[in-house]
Amino acid sequence: MNLLKKTTIKISLVLLLGLVFTSETWAQERSNQEPRTSPNATVSQTIGTTDITITYGRPAVNDREIFGELVPYGEVWRTGANESTAIVISNDVTINGHELEAGTYSLYTVPNKDKWTIIINSKLSWGTQYDKDKDILRFEVEPREADSRERMMFYFEEVTNEKATVVLHWENTKVPFTIKV
Template sequence: MKIIYSAYIKISLVAVMSFFISATALAQERGNEEPRKSPNATVSQTIGTTDITITYGRPAVDDRTIFGDLVPYGEVWRTGANESTALVLSDDVTIEGNKLEAGTYSLYTIPGKDEWTIIINSKLSWGTQYDKSKDVLRFTTEPQKADFSERLLFYFEDVSQESATVILHWDTTKVPFTINI
């Protein structure tokens, strides 16, 4: 058991270190260390023994029309501000029935009025440098009406030992997807 736990710690540290090295490189790429208009945030959840971490920029509504205007329907959106939204998985998981290996990924979306496409991509980048050839997984989900949220927010609901639902929430829209271990 001690050997397995030690290996788990090492794998987790490698994943976290690779993310922070990427984040440092991306900060250098943007060229400054000034406070951001869309500050970064990180949310983590353990499901069983699997750690899930999402790091993203949090843009504000600022009296703008978000979905269908600032974020057009039918086009790839970086799903946050600044760098790519990062999804770090300590172990292999299943997302909406699709297998995904442990690792660090970017998360993009294609918003729609009645359906959203969630894109898991292997390339982390600054801004909108999306590369479709690096897509690892795509699936669809239905958006839901929600209470107003001024800033983009990711959080977890319905957490159990086997699964959790990730919620992307901004303005009056929630977009859920389920991760199973």
């Protein structure tokens, strides 16, 4: 990838993070300076020379049944709270065997008991303004049982210079997928 494309992607990342922080301030102003019920979070990981950043809202379980109830099975979920979950990738990658160009995307999912569909979409939006026509990539993964986690979070496991596993973890469910550079 040429230097101009890398520079453009890094500038896009800075602008996206600025937008997230600006929108957070705007949302707090709308709510009279009260903290968000589902606070924003950002996690980043460098794999080789590729930077991956995920920005999302962190809803809590709050004594609710999450998957199959609050988050219905078989329906597109924004995968977090508030704005779309954003994933920024600085270089071209392969996600679970599917090629994806560097860029800024939204990450949606379709949860089911035995399999989840991960959706990489080109439209960033507030809430559930999902547009299937903007899907760039869809693939299926198997969820795993996990220790209970009150607040939803993304994190990276098994990080090497060639790949890492991204994990969505909430309630008693982990949903992993692999990014290779």
